Amino acid sequence: MRRPCPIRLDFVAPVHQAPLAGVALCLAGLAAAVALGTAFDRELAERSRLDAALGARAQPHHRAPTPESLKSAAEAAAIERELSVPWTRLLAELESASHDTAAHVSLLAVEPDPAKRLVRITAEVRNLPDALAYLERLQKSAVLRYPMLESHERRKDDPEHPVRIKLSAEWRT
Amino acid sequence: MSPLWRDEIAIYLAPRKIALVRRARGLKPRVVAATELAIPTGTVGDVGPLFARLADALSESTWQGAAARAVVGDAWVRYGIVPWPAATRLDAAGRLTHARYVLGDAYGDALAEWAVTLADTPPGRPYVACAMPADLRSGLEDTLSQARLTLVSLQPQLVVAFNSWRHRLPADDTWFVNLDDGSLSAVHLSNGAWDRIHVARLSPDWSVELDRVLALARLTRAAGALGRLFVDAPACMRRDAAASDGVEWLEEGHGDGAQAHALAVLQRMYA
Numbered sequence: 001m002r003r004p005c006p007i008r009l010d011f012v013a014p015v016h017q018a019p020l021a022g023v024a025l026c027l028a029g030l031a032a033a034v035a036l037g038t039a040f041d042r043e044l045a046e047r048s049r050l051d052a053a054l055g056a057r058a059q060p061h062h063r064a065p066t067p068e069s070l071k072s073a074a075e076a077a078a079i080e081r082e083l084s085v086p087w088t089r090l091l092a093e094l095e096s097a098s099h100d101t102a103a104h105v106s107l108l109a110v111e112p113d114p115a116k117r118l119v120r121i122t123a124e125v126r127n128l129p130d131a132l133a134y135l136e137r138l139q140k141s142a143v144l145r146y147p148m149l150e151s152h153e154r155r156k157d158d159p160e161h162p163v164r165i166k167l168s169a170e171w172r173t
Numbered sequence: 174m175s176p177l178w179r180d181e182i183a184i185y186l187a188p189r190k191i192a193l194v195r196r197a198r199g200l201k202p203r204v205v206a207a208t209e210l211a212i213p214t215g216t217v218g219d220v221g222p223l224f225a226r227l228a229d230a231l232s233e234s235t236w237q238g239a240a241a242r243a244v245v246g247d248a249w250v251r252y253g254i255v256p257w258p259a260a261t262r263l264d265a266a267g268r269l270t271h272a273r274y275v276l277g278d279a280y281g282d283a284l285a286e287w288a289v290t291l292a293d294t295p296p297g298r299p300y301v302a303c304a305m306p307a308d309l310r311s312g313l314e315d316t317l318s319q320a321r322l323t324l325v326s327l328q329p330q331l332v333v334a335f336n337s338w339r340h341r342l343p344a345d346d347t348w349f350v351n352l353d354d355g356s357l358s359a360v361h362l363s364n365g366a367w368d369r370i371h372v373a374r375l376s377p378d379w380s381v382e383l384d385r386v387l388a389l390a391r392l393t394r395a396a397g398a399l400g401r402l403f404v405d406a407p408a409c410m411r412r413d414a415a416a417s418d419g420v421e422w423l424e425e426g427h428g429d430g431a432q433a434h435a436l437a438v439l440q441r442m443y444a
Contacts, residue, residue, distance in 0.1 A: 002344040004365045006336050008293035009303055011310060011327035 081114035086143070090119060090171055093143040100137050104130040108164075117170050119144070124162040128152060131165045144169040180205075180239040182322060183439040184227070185330075186313070187246035187354040189215040191227055192435035193236055196443060206235050209436055217248045217355070217374075220309055224316050231320035241317050242326040244438060248356040250329040251280050251287070251304045252370040257297050272302035280304075292332075294366075301367055303329055330438065331358040331370075334405050337441035338423050342403055352406035353434060361400075387420070407434035 065073075091110070098105050109122040125131045131152055138147040147169040154163050178198040185192035195206040210230055214222045230236060253276045255268075263271060272291055276284050287304040294300035310327060317324050334351045342349055344365035351358045352375070361369040373385070387402060405423045 002365060004335075004339045004342055004344050004347075004362050006339060007301060007332045007367065009290060009301060009328065009332050011288060011290045011303075011305065012324055013326040 078114075084173075085112045085114050086171060086173070087112075089143050093141050094121070097134065097137045097141065101130065101134050105134045106162075112171075117173075119169055119171055120150075121167040121169070122164070123167070124155070124164050126160070126162060128163055131163055134165075135167065138167065138169060141169075143172055145172055146170050181325075182236055182239045182241045183442060184241055184243045185246070185435040185439050186223060186227070186243060187215075187330075187435065188217045188223065188248050189213070189354055190435055191223070191230065192439055193230060194436060194439045195235060195239065202443070204440065207436055207440075220306075220312055224312050227313075228316050228319060231316065231322065237320045237322065239322055240325045241322040242442070243313060243324060243328070244333050244442065245305060245309065245327065245329050246354055246356060247330045247351065247358040247372060248354065248374065249305050249309055250331070250358075250372070251276060251284060252329075252331065252358070252360075252372060253279055253302045253304075254299050254367060254370060255291075255302045256299050268300070272300075276302055276304050298366065299368070301370075303332070305329065331360065331372075333442050334438060335360060337438075337444065338403070338405055341423060343401060346400040348400060348402045350402065350404040350406075352404065352410055353438075 090112075094107060094110065098107060104125055106124045107121065108124060109120075111120045111122075112118070113120065123131075123134070125134060131149065135147055135149050138144055141147070147167055150166045150168050152163050152165045154161055180198060181196045183192075183194040183196065189212050190209060191212065192209040193207065194204055197203055197205050208230070210226060212222050212226050215226075216222075253272065255272045255275045258271065261267075268291060269289060273284070273289055276287075276289065284304050286307055288307045288310055289302060289304045292301035292303075313327070314324050330353065331351050335349055338349065342362065345363060347362040349360050349362065355375050357371075357373045357375050359371040360367050401421060403421045403423050411422050
């Protein structure tokens, strides 16, 4: 049986009331917002917990270096530097340079300085123009840069009086 | 008492009686005090004895410091059904003016100074207008303020009784009659809404008025339909009129008369 509508009439209180469906919808929305907020808060807490766990796991162990470890590290660095010398390319380039200068250059020593990435070359030539030609050839090298003639000396004790020269250059990586 | 859930005092005012119910609110609202007081010298035209008795009752701490909901007996109230104006769009003030005009046309110029309020009704449908003496409301507010009571609701008895009983009423071709303390109010329902209201002052032989309502129901009922008549009345009236034909009494129980009826009105309001 259909029921009559209520009469909303009052001399004091406002009679414009929200319908029950509106109130229910409002409550449902409020409940949903609270549930969502609670779930979000829970997820946020979980994320913080995981972040903290990850941070604790990834944190490096800082230990005070011992003299032994410092020594080992220095040795390892030295070995690494030695190994970083491009011997194959360097020797091939020097050989090529000697060949280009018609074998007027006799290589006596090649000393690398890995710390400074520097190579020192000791050689003997017949005269100074040959030394300059050799230097000019090295300046065109793709392996070396800044070749410099550091010293030259005529060997009077040698019957052919060759000129001993010392060069230095940096090697390219 | 929580400041968010203040206790409520329900007050029933009729020319010759007052009823008070204090209700503690909260998760489990409950009635903590109830009383009904007679005003032997009270009349419809003189509200002085009524407010004097009310002020005396409210001097007790039991009835102080709460929100107040008042129900005014229909002896002081005039009702009207105001048609929705067909061609004019009216705002709230326009509808109130229109309602005053309709009520003045029905009851005369005496209502010019009365307080008028309208029922909340969807646009396009006739709405219920209600008038009561302005000094009744102001006198009530003055009396309540002395007891630190804030008036939050003021409704006529017919509206309160109808809303309490509407779950028992059919929506179509039904009369709902409310009887109490010298007044009879009858409202006719059609399509679930009020379409006629009849208010009368009861003679000592109140059954004469009830017979008039029955006659009115017979004369105005839809062709071929048998309208029903539901009556909300004090137990003493129900006993006297038990033999009335075609009347369905709404109030049940075995109260000892009119004294209990006003309290029942207030308590049903909260049901």
